Each structure stands twice: as structure tokens, then as C-alpha cells.
Amino acid sequence: MGASLQNLVAGMDPYFLQIIVNIGIAIILALGLNIITGLTGQLSLGHAAFMSIGAFVGALLTIKTGLPFSLNLILAGSITALVGAMIGYPILRLTGDYLAICTLGFAEIVKVVFLNLDITNKALGLSVPPAHSSIPMPIMVWICAILAIVAVTFLQNSRFGRALKAIRGDEIAAESMGINLARYKISSFALGTFFAGIGGALYAHFLGYINPSDFSFLKSVDILSMIVLGGLGSVPGAVIGASVLAAAPEFLRFMSQYRMLVYGALLVFLMVFRPNGLLGGVNFVDLVLRKLGKKPQLAVRNGKKGE
Amino acid sequence: MKKVTALFLAGMLAFGAAGCKKKEGGEAAPKAGGDTVKIGFLGALTGDVAMFGKPTLEGMKMAADEINAAGGINGKKIEIVEADNRGDKQEGASVTQKLISRDNVVAIVGDPTTGITKVAAPIAQKAGVVLLSAGATGPGVVENGDFIFRDTLLDSIAIPACIDFFATEMKYKKVAIVTSDNNDYSVGLSQTFRDAAKGKGIQIVADEKIKDGDKDFSAQITNIKAKKPDVILYSGYYTEGALIMKEARKQGLKVNMFGGDGLFSPKLIELGGDAVEGTMSALGFSPEQATPVTAKFIEAFKKKFNNAEPGLFDAQGYDAIMLLADAMKRANSIDPKLFKVSLAATKGFEGVSGTISMQASREPIKSPLALLEVKGGKFVLKKKVPVKMD
Numbered sequence: 001m002g003a004s005l006q007n008l009v010a011g012m013d014p015y016f017l018q019i020i021v022n023i024g025i026a027i028i029l030a031l032g033l034n035i036i037t038g039l040t041g042q043l044s045l046g047h048a049a050f051m052s053i054g055a056f057v058g059a060l061l062t063i064k065t066g067l068p069f070s071l072n073l074i075l076a077g078s079i080t081a082l083v084g085a086m087i088g089y090p091i092l093r094l095t096g097d098y099l100a101i102c103t104l105g106f107a108e109i110v111k112v113v114f115l116n117l118d119i120t121n122k123a124l125g126l127s128v129p130p131a132h133s134s135i136p137m138p139i140m141v142w143i144c145a146i147l148a149i150v151a152v153t154f155l156q157n158s159r160f161g162r163a164l165k166a167i168r169g170d171e172i173a174a175e176s177m178g179i180n181l182a183r184y185k186i187s188s189f190a191l192g193t194f195f196a197g198i199g200g201a202l203y204a205h206f207l208g209y210i211n212p213s214d215f216s217f218l219k220s221v222d223i224l225s226m227i228v229l230g231g232l233g234s235v236p237g238a239v240i241g242a243s244v245l246a247a248a249p250e251f252l253r254f255m256s257q258y259r260m261l262v263y264g265a266l267l268v269f270l271m272v273f274r275p276n277g278l279l280g281g282v283n284f285v286d287l288v289l290r291k292l293g294k295k296p297q298l299a300v301r302n303g304k305k306g307e
Numbered sequence: 308m309k310k311v312t313a314l315f316l317a318g319m320l321a322f323g324a325a326g327c328k329k330k331e332g333g334e335a336a337p338k339a340g341g342d343t344v345k346i347g348f349l350g351a352l353t354g355d356v357a358m359f360g361k362p363t364l365e366g367m368k369m370a371a372d373e374i375n376a377a378g379g380i381n382g383k384k385i386e387i388v389e390a391d392n393r394g395d396k397q398e399g400a401s402v403t404q405k406l407i408s409r410d411n412v413v414a415i416v417g418d419p420t421t422g423i424t425k426v427a428a429p430i431a432q433k434a435g436v437v438l439l440s441a442g443a444t445g446p447g448v449v450e451n452g453d454f455i456f457r458d459t460l461l462d463s464i465a466i467p468a469c470i471d472f473f474a475t476e477m478k479y480k481k482v483a484i485v486t487s488d489n490n491d492y493s494v495g496l497s498q499t500f501r502d503a504a505k506g507k508g509i510q511i512v513a514d515e516k517i518k519d520g521d522k523d524f525s526a527q528i529t530n531i532k533a534k535k536p537d538v539i540l541y542s543g544y545y546t547e548g549a550l551i552m553k554e555a556r557k558q559g560l561k562v563n564m565f566g567g568d569g570l571f572s573p574k575l576i577e578l579g580g581d582a583v584e585g586t587m588s589a590l591g592f593s594p595e596q597a598t599p600v601t602a603k604f605i606e607a608f609k610k611k612f613n614n615a616e617p618g619l620f621d622a623q624g625y626d627a628i629m630l631l632a633d634a635m636k637r638a639n640s641i642d643p644k645l646f647k648v649s650l651a652a653t654k655g656f657e658g659v660s661g662t663i664s665m666q667a668s669r670e671p672i673k674s675p676l677a678l679l680e681v682k683g684g685k686f687v688l689k690k691k692v693p694v695k696m697d
Contacts, residue, residue, distance in 0.1 A: 013408055014404045014407070014408050014430075014434075015401070015404040015405045015407075015408045015409055017404075018400060018401045018404045019401060022397055022401065115488055115489050116488065122488065122494050123488055123489055123490055123491040123493070123494040124445065124446075124491045124494055124495055125422065125425075125491060127425060127447055203397075206400075207396055207397065207400055207426050208425070208426060208429055209396070209422065209425040209426050211396075211422050211491060212489075213489065213491075214396055214422075249393070249398055249401075250398075250401055250405075253390065253405075256391065257352060257353055257391060259391075260353060260393070
């Protein structure tokens with residue numbers, strides 16, 4: 001199967017593939033942050049730092065061990081999630097701006113640690129050998145992206161997802177309904193950082209070279225923009241936001257040096273006309289169910305208590 | 308509102324799809340066809356590292372204009388295809404793919420930074436397109452394969468030659484090393500300092516760390532002053548270099564600083580003033596006692612850019628195009644598979660950034676090396692240091 005997939009990818013335009021892969025990785029990262037910030041309502045400005053943990057763990061696993069790439073990805077994600085949970089434990093008592101600043105500080109710490117560790121080659125960065133896998137990278141990225149989309153879609157309609165939304169709505173009310181705030185917040189943080197870790201490992205293997213300075217605060221803001229643009233808490237929103245923003249620099253290339261100006265204007269324009277994001281509050285499963293007549297239509301539902 | 312969303316999405320998708328279609332259908336011309344030779348520029352024109360990308364592109368364009376005015380390469384004009392990568396690695400990879408698969412370039416010049424060159428090199432190698440980096444100094448670039456070159460003098464060649472000069476002629480015995488540890492160029496260069504010093508029996512009395520963007524270096528200078536070194540070996544860029552020397556002079560530390568080409572900028576003198584008098588930097592060429600080729604380049608550059616002095620990146624960008632053109636002429640072909648062989652065989656090429664010979668490793672050597680010193684508010688030649696070939 002590996003060989004035929006290799007042929008399939010080899011027959012495609014590499015530039016197009018490159019953009020497609022950028023989009024796929026952005027989707028995974030955005031979905032992860034969407035769990036933390038979109039669903040649970042905890043503002044994190046350190047998503048790129050978790051991405052870098054996944055990237056370096058994944059890269060080191062490939063360099064030091066012969067682990068198959070799929071296992072490598074899971075391990076990179078899990079270790080990142082573990083760090084996420086450990087970090088989440090003390091700081092998730094904070095809310096809003098305080099939490100945001102804590103995650104920001106954490107991101108700086110991660111960067112400085114990677115800049116000083118011998119095993120990550122300090123500021124020189126790591127060259128990452130090709131992944132131990134017969135499945136070509138673009139397909140691997142998209143398998144992960146689709147799995148992530150499916151997983152988060154189901155998650156947000158599950159009991160767990162509803163608990164997270166309750167926390168987003170009102171923490172005190174949620175707690176009085178019997179939701180263990182600390183446990184749910186940490187779980188959501190761990191889950192979100194798990195996706196960041198996987199996204200990071202894919203990024204490292206796709207580009208073939210990583211450096212601690214790639215995962216700066218601006219990268220975190222990029223990911224945050226994706227989910228805000230797409231609509232906080234919405235899976236299709238995160239997917240669209242990630243696709244638009246990951247592809248924009250390339251699609252706007254014909255404007256040469258003005259493209260980042262247009263990119264910025266695009267963001268402002270969207271936020272003014274769609275303050276909730278492109279697909280804010282849109283739930284895919286709900287939409288499908290409604291179309292199939294399994295759930296009451298929108299007009300009826302609006303009469304009741306909103307989602 | 309739903310309708311608006313749907314419309315917008317549909318529009319977005321259509322835009323995206325149209326973008327793909329148009330590009331997929333377009334320009335499937337064979338690489339060697341047409342009457343132009345396309346050479347891609349990979350580098351940042353906007354963002355933090357645009358200060359390296361812009362001059363490289365200026366130099367490239369100057370070289371291309373000169374070659375085209377003289378009739379081009381075997382009758383074919385050089386066309387430079389430029390695309391900005393903002394200094395972002397992911398975008399660097401996309402741009403490289405775009406230059407190769409959309410614009411059908413035969414060679415790429417860039418990226419001026421090591422990080423993006425490392426991302427781009429495997430892509431170019433796999434596609435069989437020559438990549439000649441004008442600026443990447445770090446290790447792990449040409450190791451990517453036989454299509455990958457650079458025209459920047461490597462610190463691991465230049466620095467030992469200078470340290471040798473310090474040990475034998477200046478009789479330096481004790482050195483202090485200063486590294487900017489969030490700068491990959493600096494971390495790599497400091498390691499070269501350490502290895503070179505060890506080889507010459509020079510004692511490293513202090514090994515201080517700073518960060519790019521730091522403003523206060525009093526702690527580091529206090530430590531260095533206590534150890535009484537003969538020279539400060541600093542591996543970072545000129546901004547921090549100038550501030551370090553200001554602090555050193557403030558504390559009454561009399562020794563000078565030596566650094567790589569990261570120190571060579573008029574900005575160093577602008578920022579440092581009197582404090583950087585005596586600061587040394589090693590380059591492949593000297594603005595003073597210029598060779599005829601270099602003198603001609605400096606004159607042409609001044610004419611074109613309102614009397615501005617050309618910098619190192621202008622010169623290296625210019626040389627990159629000249630080297631490629633020279634290789635294509637000698638190979639009598641613009642097929643990367645053929646002219647990469649003649650490029651690798653370049654010996655004693657009179658470039659404006661020095662006399663360039665390619666080693667077997669596809670790393671350039673520029674000999675003699677120019678050890679420059681700041682004197683009277685400008686860089687002057689202190690010593691021409693010969694470099695050994697392998």
C-alpha cells in the first residue's frame with residue numbers, strides 16, 4: 001500500500017501539496033487550541049510552545065530510535081499532553097488575562113530550555129531525518145487531520161464536551177451542577193496540547209529542520225487567529241479558519257509585498273463583519289441531524305434555550 | 308446570516324479552486340525551453356531578516372543586468388524570479404516548491420539565513436535544481452547533496468586562519484568568548500572560536516552568554532574584565548557588539564573585539580562610535596585595496612543606489628549570479644545536471660566578495676582573507692591572511 005501511495009503523491013504538483021500539508025498541520029493545531037480556548041473558554045497564548053515540545057520529542061524519537069512514525073506521533077502527542085497537564089494543574093486555577101499571561105510565560109520558558117539543552121542542539125536547531133514510515137508525509141498529515149476533525153466533532157457533542165461548554169458559559173454554575181472544574185479543565189488542556197504535540201511532530205518531519213525560535217509567540221497568535229477567525233468553539237470554523245490563514249500567504253502572493261497588508265486587512269474586515277468568526281457557534285453534527293429531521297429545526301430551537 | 312456565511316464560504320472555495328486550477332494548467336514549458344534562463348531568489352523581502360534578503364536581491368539584479376547587457380548566457384537572458392518568504396521556514400519551503408514547480412527555475416540563490424536554506428536544500432536536491440546559498444554560514448547545508456552550494460566564506464575556514472594570526476603575530480594568549488545564545492549563527496561561530504583557540508594553545512579565560520536584543524552587558528563585562536583577556540571573541544551581530552564595546556570602554560576595559568562577518572556593517576560604527584575603534588572582523592574581501600573587479604562593482608553600485616556603500620550581502624548576491632553564469636557558460640548548458648559539475652569545478656573565480664574556489668565539499672574558499680579593523684570611524688584593512696585549501 002505504501003508504494004502505491006508514494007506514486008499517488010509523486011504524481012501531484014509539489015507546490016500544491018506543500019500548501020495542502022501546511023493547511024493540514026494548521027487544522028490539527030487549530031483544533032487543539034479550539035478545545036482549550038474555543039470549547040472550555042481558557043485563553044492560551046502558549047500553543048506554539050506545546051507544538052515545539054511535540055516537534056522536538058518527535059524529531060528526537062526519529063533520530064535516536066527506530067520507532068515507526070505512527071507510534072512516534074502518538075508518543076510525541078502524549079508527552080506533550082503530559083507536560084500540558086502538569087503545567088495546567090497549577091495555572092488553570094487562573095482565569096482570563098492571568099491565565100493568558102501564565103501560558104505566555106510558560107512558552108518563553110520552553111523556548112529558553114530548548115535553546116540551552118545539548119540534546120536539542122541549542123540555538124543551532126535539529127535536522128530531522130525522514131520519518132520511519134512508508135506512508136508519504138502529505139497523506140500522513142491528512143490522516144491525522146481527518147482523525148482530529150472526527151475526534152473533536154464527537155468530543156464536543158459528548159458528555160465531556162458539554163461539561164467543557166458549561167465551564168465556558170459560567171464556571172460557578174458549572175461547578176454547582178456537579179462538574180469537577182479542575183479535572184475537566186486539566187483534561188481539556190491535556191487534550192488540546194496532545195493535538196499541538198502531534199501537529200508539532202508532523203511539522204518537524206515535513207520541514208526536516210526545526211529551531212526553537214520557529215515556535216515564537218507570533219506562531220501562537222497565528223493559531224489563535226485561526227480559531228477566532230473561524231469561530232470559537234466550532235469545528236468547521238477551526239477547519240475553515242486554519243485553511244484560509246494557512247493558504248492566504250500563498251494565494252495572496254501575486255500581490256507581492258503588499259500581501260501581508262491585505263492579510264491583515266482581511267482579518268480586520270472579518271472581525272468587524274463577523275465578530276463571532278466565520279462559523280461561530282455552528283455545529284456540524286447538529287446541522288446534519290437537523291437536515292435529516294432528527295432534531296427540531298432552528299426556528300423551533302431558537303424558541304427554547306439556545307445551545 | 309446563514310446564507311451570508313454559505314455565500315462567503317462558497318466564494319472562498321471558488322477562489323481557492325480557481326487559484327489551483329489556473330496554476331496547475333499554466334506554464335508546463337520544459338525547463339530548457341524559452342529564451343530566458345530563470346534563476347529564483349529565495350529570501351525575505353519583508354519581516355525581521357529582510358535586511359539580508361533585500362541586499363542579496365539587489366546584488367543579484369545588478370549582476371543579471373550586467374550579464375544581459377553583455378548578451379546574456381549563450382544568447383539567453385537571465386530572468387530573476389523573486390518571492391518573499393518573510394523569514395518563515397514553512398513559507399520558505401512553499402516558495403522553494405513554487406520556484407521549482409511553477410516557475411521552472413534552473414537555479415535558486417538563497418536563502419541568506421542558514422535555517423531556511425536547510426529546509427530548502429533537500430527540496431532542491433530532490434528536484435535536481437541547483438541551490439546556491441548567498442549568506443548561510445552554519446553547518447549542515449552543502450551536506451544535503453551535490454546540487455547544493457554556497458558562496459559565503461565559511462567561518463570554520465576563516466576563523467582558524469585569523470586565530471592563527473592572533474597567536475603567532477599578535478601573541479594573544481588569553482581570550483574571552485561572548486556568545487548570543489538565542490542566535491544560531493552565534494552559537495555555531497563560538498564553537499569554531501573554541502576549537503580554533505584550543506588548536507593554537509590559547510587559553511579561554513571567560514565564556515559569557517548574552518541574548519540578541521539585550522541592552523545591558525555590565526555583568527558580562529565585569530566578569531571578563533576580572534579575567535584580563537587579550538581580546539574578546541564575539542560571535543554575534545553588530546547591534547549587540549557595539550553595545551558590548553561601549554560597556555567595556557565605560558568600565559575601562561582596554562582590549563578589542565574580534566568577530567565574524569556579522570560585525571561587518573556601517574551600523575556597528577554608527578552605534579558604537581569611539582568604543583568600536585579597533586574592533587576587528589574577518590571577510591572574504593576588502594573595500595580597501597580592492598581588486599579591479601571589486602572596485603568596478605563598488606563604483607557601479609554607488610551609481611545605482613545614490614552613493615550607498617555596498618554591503619557583504621550585496622556582494623554575495625552579485626557573486627552568486629556571476630558564479631552561476633560562469634558555470635553555465637563553461638558547461639555550455641543551462642541544464643542543472645550539467646552546470647552543477649562545472650560550478651563544483653570553479654577555481655580562482657574573481658568575484659567581488661573575494662577570489663572563489665570550490666572545494667570538493669562544494670564549500671567555497673576565498674583567499675586571501677581580509678582582516679578588517681575599525682580605524683577613524685571606518686573599516687580599514689589590517690592584514691591579508693592566506694587560507695589553506697584542503
